[in-house]
Amino acid sequence: MSGENSSDQDSDSGVNSPAKNARSKSELLSELSIDRGAESETRSRPLRWMVLISILLGAAFAGWFFTFPPDSPGLVVNTAVARATTTVAAGNSVLDATGYVVARRQATVSSKTTGKVVEVLIEEGMLVSGGQLLATLDDSIPRAQLALSESRLEAARAGLNELQVALRQAELDLQRTQGLANRNLASQADLDRDGLDVEALEARLARTGKEILVAERNMAVQQQLLDDMEIRAPFAGVVIAKAAQPGEMISPVSAGGGFTRTGICTIVDMDSLEVEVDVNESYINRVYASQPVEVTLNAYPDYHFPAEVIAIIPAADRNKATVRVRVALLEKDERVLPDMGVRVAFLDQQAASSVVPAADAPPVGGVLIPSDSIAEDEQGEFVYVVEGQSVDRRAVTVGERQGARVRVIAGLDSGERVVAQLSEELLASLMTTKRVAIVN
Numbered sequence: 001m002s003g004e005n006s007s008d009q010d011s012d013s014g015v016n017s018p019a020k021n022a023r024s025k026s027e028l029l030s031e032l033s034i035d036r037g038a039e040s041e042t043r044s045r046p047l048r049w050m051v052l053i054s055i056l057l058g059a060a061f062a063g064w065f066f067t068f069p070p071d072s073p074g075l076v077v078n079t080a081v082a083r084a085t086t087t088v089a090a091g092n093s094v095l096d097a098t099g100y101v102v103a104r105r106q107a108t109v110s111s112k113t114t115g116k117v118v119e120v121l122i123e124e125g126m127l128v129s130g131g132q133l134l135a136t137l138d139d140s141i142p143r144a145q146l147a148l149s150e151s152r153l154e155a156a157r158a159g160l161n162e163l164q165v166a167l168r169q170a171e172l173d174l175q176r177t178q179g180l181a182n183r184n185l186a187s188q189a190d191l192d193r194d195g196l197d198v199e200a201l202e203a204r205l206a207r208t209g210k211e212i213l214v215a216e217r218n219m220a221v222q223q224q225l226l227d228d229m230e231i232r233a234p235f236a237g238v239v240i241a242k243a244a245q246p247g248e249m250i251s252p253v254s255a256g257g258g259f260t261r262t263g264i265c266t267i268v269d270m271d272s273l274e275v276e277v278d279v280n281e282s283y284i285n286r287v288y289a290s291q292p293v294e295v296t297l298n299a300y301p302d303y304h305f306p307a308e309v310i311a312i313i314p315a316a317d318r319n320k321a322t323v324r325v326r327v328a329l330l331e332k333d334e335r336v337l338p339d340m341g342v343r344v345a346f347l348d349q350q351a352a353s354s355v356v357p358a359a360d361a362p363p364v365g366g367v368l369i370p371s372d373s374i375a376e377d378e379q380g381e382f383v384y385v386v387e388g389q390s391v392d393r394r395a396v397t398v399g400e401r402q403g404a405r406v407r408v409i410a411g412l413d414s415g416e417r418v419v420a421q422l423s424e425e426l427l428a429s430l431m432t433t434k435r436v437a438i439v440n
Helices: 002-032 036-067 140-182 188-227 281-286 349-353 424-432
Strands: 075-081 093-103 106-109 115-120 133-137 230-232 237-242 265-268 273-280 292-297 304-317 322-329 341-347 367-370 375-377 380-387 390-395 397-402 405-410 417-420 436-438
Touching: 093 281, 093 322, 140 188, 273 281, 273 304, 273 341, 281 322, 292 322, 367 417
Parallel strands: 075 436
Antiparallel strands: 075 417, 093 273, 093 341, 106 265, 115 133, 133 230, 237 265, 273 322, 292 304, 292 341, 304 322, 367 405, 375 380, 380 390, 380 417, 397 405
């Protein structure tokens, strides 16, 4: 029995061993085979990221291209040049003199006729534009006269219509009389009478036409008188004096005593400010046209305004033995006011070239730029410096303010150009773009 069992076991093992070997080989082969689905999924992942990145880059480029295409001039901005404050070395001026700031355009605005002031619409220091309404006068009488002129014009036109109807009737009568005279049924006297009636009506019609023309012109005069009750600014400027109040009488001539004003206000064109200097005739040979000049206000002795000679008035004052010289200010500044006293240093070309930068002069330093070129955030004060068609934000250290300008102590060099007239909208635009188009 044992022999049979052993032989059976051997036979079973001999039969099963090849099958086991076949299964083990198939399992090994399956492990060595490559899963094409997993490989394709692995390869597709980097491809997806590359496509996504390409889409994002394309969208960013398209947004930049449509916002600022290659031929776009960029963001339009106003600019200003940082200028170093200068001082003239002692002894460089060929002549020193004193004078006053004057306005070439200054007017005391009044009315054309005498009238009572009803309303005054200005105050001292107000900036007005040319043609702006300043005050109104009592217009009750001119308005009534205008209404009367309109009535006369309407009456003249009605009379013209009446004469035209009468003329047509006279012409018909003349035609009938002519027909009767042709048949010897009317006398020559009747024919002459009807003809003269027609001529008389034609003459009256012509006169009425002239009367209508006179009435129209009279109405235009009354309209102008009514418009003159509104006092308007002759040019743009600043009101420096208010001379009348509502209820007061105003007249273009001082003929009404102490209770009659001769003007509403005084307007000065600040762009026409210049300096007038009386130079001793003994030294007038040192002054010439377009000569560089340095002007110093008595109120601001530490700052010097660049200027030049406009003209030498060709007349001398025999009482003072002086000749008047007009000097133009090359820079506009809010601190310069009419009738201010100034000191003027006339320079020659060599003295003008020897102007010392403020960095070398201990009393002053830094550069001056418009106050609206400075912006501030949580990081501090900064400016946008323009180089070509690009802008760069730069932190600066700001000193004292001088009217419409501010002194930058550090962070900005003389001659560099900065963006001026910064507003919230412009700041937001400059944060997103670095390309600009300079206006001035």
